[in-house]
Amino acid sequence: MSGYTTVAAISTPPGKGGVAVIRISGADAFAVADRMFKPKNGRPLSVSRIREQVWGDILLDGSPIDDGLATRFAAPHSYTGEDTVEISCHGGFLITKMVLSAVLAAGAAPATAGEFTRRAFLNGKLSLTDAEAIGNLLEASSAAAVRLASARSRDKLSAAMDGIREDTVALMGSHFARIDYPDEDLGDFTDAETVALLRSLLSRLDALIDSYRTGRAVNEGIATVICGKPNAGKSTLYNRLVGEDAAIVTDIAGTTRDILERTVPLGQVLLRLSDTAGIRETSDPVERIGVEKTREKMKDAELVLAVLDTSRPMTEEDTSLLASLSSLGAVTVAICNKSDLPAAWDASALDGKVTHTLTLSAKDGALTPLRTLVESLFTSGELTVGEDAIVSSARQHAGLLSAREHLSLALEAYLAGLPTDAAASDIERAIGALGALCGKSVSEAVVSDIFSRFCVGK
């Protein structure tokens, strides 16, 4: 699309690699490439066939610095929807920077983070939901997150949201017809039909809103705190989950003083995991800070894993930890650890004190029971990641909540027998919220927020 400057960036990750790709996009992309790429066949790149790979020399200040392959994509059939050239060169750190310099010297401006995808959105190549899914795909750190960001999955979500929006627009149309021509039977829906349609729209919205718990667990991770008295096995569990020796495991009580945080996949879900200082009353000032931080983290956590050492008698510290769990808003799981050693007490001692209890050996036992429990707690068994419409962004979730609120008000107005136009403004607001969701009427601020998460070159 014309109107935008021609921009370029390295689209592959920095570092050494077999191949790197430099992308040029904009109305002058072909002219820019002609100035710095000389095909070996002697003809300018701009006369090559579209999508044909052309071998040639890459020139900086008139001298060849590398050879590579260039491919032209003509608007609108490119990722951005604009004329685009992609140049593949050798993937060294310096050489890719030099090739980019050559492109910039030939007249392109440097692309900002996410600019190619932003242009794709502005040129109608992508919906906002697609763009968010691409952002998630770049950040995906589990197989489930990749499936959730897949084209199939986002098509399902787009279709579900578009369907709700279209039906709400149809309802609105019928509504206006009745307001403008009350004596003529112009509306498509009777009152009873309108009420039924509003109810069905609300339940469709509810299903999408409920799916956010799964989407978030898959994409962003569940804020998780591992707590317990010193030597209970917190660091051991943390390391098993993270899969490497990220925290120091020792036999000396009180060695974990800083809170480490990592996002790790556990089956279908992601845990945003904090390994925290052992909870106990202490006079060591450094350790005391750690204990305070743990208490704060526990307040914000969605999942608290309280590790208890079953090989030793329960202590005052264990009982006071268990007592403090009940006041938290989080799901609390007591992990009766060291099940490989003879038990000093039985897990039934915890009955009524926590919502879930698991017995395992963090050191060498299988973590499957923990995975199964967490998956069942944070994903709905009815939803299949990659197959169902699952909401995974806070923006979509907020939009759906707002649409639901307005449609509920419209339903209330109908049921209370208020004049037709009382409901009209609520339905209109719901359409606004749904339109913003589908990217049909969206503020610049929202667009900027989404694309700021992308890296340069995407």
Ligand code: GDP
């Ligand atoms: P933290 O202070 O709660 O972080 O405890 P650590 O993870 O540092 O573990 C304290 C000690 O208990 C270490 O010697 C671990 O090897 C040991 N430990 C942890 N989990 C188990 C377990 O399941 N079985 C046995 N036998 N020892 C464990």
